[in-house]
Amino acid sequence: MLVGSDGPIGAAAPQLAHQRKLGRRDQVGCLCLRSHGIQRVVAPWSCIGVMTEDLQNTATERRTPRMVVTVVVKPDGRTLRFYSWQESGAVDKRRDEDREPGGRPSSGRE
Amino acid sequence: MSELRWHPLLGQWVITATHRQDRTFLPPPDYCPLCPTQPGELETEVPAADYDIVVFENRFPSLQREPPEPTVEATALMPVRPAAGVCEVVLYTSQHDESLAGASLSRLRRLIGVWAERTSDLGARPGLEYVFVFENKGQVIGVTLSHPHGQIYAYPFVPPMIATEVAQHRLHHERTGRCLGCDILASELDDGRRVVAETGTWVAVVPFYARWPYEVHLTPRRHVGWLYELDESEVADLARILKTVLCKYDKLFGFSLPYVMAIHQRPVGPAADDTYHLHIEFYPPNRTESKLKYPAGSETGAGTFINDTLPEETAARLRALQPHDPALLAE
Numbered sequence: 001m002l003v004g005s006d007g008p009i010g011a012a013a014p015q016l017a018h019q020r021k022l023g024r025r026d027q028v029g030c031l032c033l034r035s036h037g038i039q040r041v042v043a044p045w046s047c048i049g050v051m052t053e054d055l056q057n058t059a060t061e062r063r064t065p066r067m068v069v070t071v072v073v074k075p076d077g078r079t080l081r082f083y084s085w086q087e088s089g090a091v092d093k094r095r096d097e098d099r100e101p102g103g104r105p106s107s108g109r110e
Numbered sequence: 111m112s113e114l115r116w117h118p119l120l121g122q123w124v125i126t127a128t129h130r131q132d133r134t135f136l137p138p139p140d141y142c143p144l145c146p147t148q149p150g151e152l153e154t155e156v157p158a159a160d161y162d163i164v165v166f167e168n169r170f171p172s173l174q175r176e177p178p179e180p181t182v183e184a185t186a187l188m189p190v191r192p193a194a195g196v197c198e199v200v201l202y203t204s205q206h207d208e209s210l211a212g213a214s215l216s217r218l219r220r221l222i223g224v225w226a227e228r229t230s231d232l233g234a235r236p237g238l239e240y241v242f243v244f245e246n247k248g249q250v251i252g253v254t255l256s257h258p259h260g261q262i263y264a265y266p267f268v269p270p271m272i273a274t275e276v277a278q279h280r281l282h283h284e285r286t287g288r289c290l291g292c293d294i295l296a297s298e299l300d301d302g303r304r305v306v307a308e309t310g311t312w313v314a315v316v317p318f319y320a321r322w323p324y325e326v327h328l329t330p331r332r333h334v335g336w337l338y339e340l341d342e343s344e345v346a347d348l349a350r351i352l353k354t355v356l357c358k359y360d361k362l363f364g365f366s367l368p369y370v371m372a373i374h375q376r377p378v379g380p381a382a383d384d385t386y387h388l389h390i391e392f393y394p395p396n397r398t399e400s401k402l403k404y405p406a407g408s409e410t411g412a413g414t415f416i417n418d419t420l421p422e423e424t425a426a427r428l429r430a431l432q433p434h435d436p437a438l439l440a441e
Contacts, residue, residue, distance in 0.1 A: 072157075074166070078169070080156070080165075081165040083162055083163040083165070
């Protein structure tokens, strides 16, 4: 089963998170990733990907649009997260209704 | 310096965070630390020329990932512990003059996804027991930066108001075998007088027990505890009812209404309790166009709120208000 694409979703992801059973893909449609020392569980409906350099190849098929989180560590050690959404098969595509005049689509990667 | 000091009379933790005295206070409009960084200009918190939604750790946090040791010694009567936790800022948009009410439904859906993701991520970290998503809006609430943003506090304990609500849910479940939140919602729907708006999966009411004038609670019809449990239709409905209520708020007195928005989710980790029902509470301080409700003697000194309005009347007034432009609620 692909990540977050289907399956008996619902309480499974948070339950796994709270049981600290992180860092693995499992049969309930939940992908757990580890990035920058931060463990995260993906709630299937929200379809979160972590597109850091070491994990770009980890992302697999998800519902659309999918959330992409890029984590940047600021010079003072604080984390900064850029959220962007990708349509199926497209990269860095924002919904037209939110595209501000003169603005550029957020790449989500800085 | 920040630390947690135990209040033995109230049985709750108090956060001391003296470094917050120096935080940015109402900067001039030509420099907003939450706007994107423009070429050749002073760098802001976001080193990018534009962004969609951004979350970053607060520069002046009350709770810290690596907190310093307390500056005072604990006693058996008055324990002290490091102020461990996370304080994050959520930037809703790169547009300085926008507000949550002005956001498109798709932006609201994405924001709900971000809130859910942060709850899931922070809730999985050891040592944290509660993820609180909230927004302070308006200078009268004490907002120091006007750029549209909210905050997230991840506490190493369950805050007292949530702890009380959890205890009440548990007690009600023990007595009746049912969920308190579900029963309250059923009661409000049965009465109907305090319902402000409805969708297929969410209901907005001025609760029977409202403490603030024009207080509104948004409750999902399904028994869920965390935002990340919502399915796609529930997220879409939440975006729609959120926007509906915010548009009504802005039309109420003809200006962008200040409020506190508090998302009450279930505690996380070992403190999680499946009897608790997710809901979102709004507390606008205005009791009229020009008069504010101040938490004063009875509220702050005795913990008992005095509401100068009748929930049945404020709900009727909010229910009757329609957005200036119905297209606001279109996709």
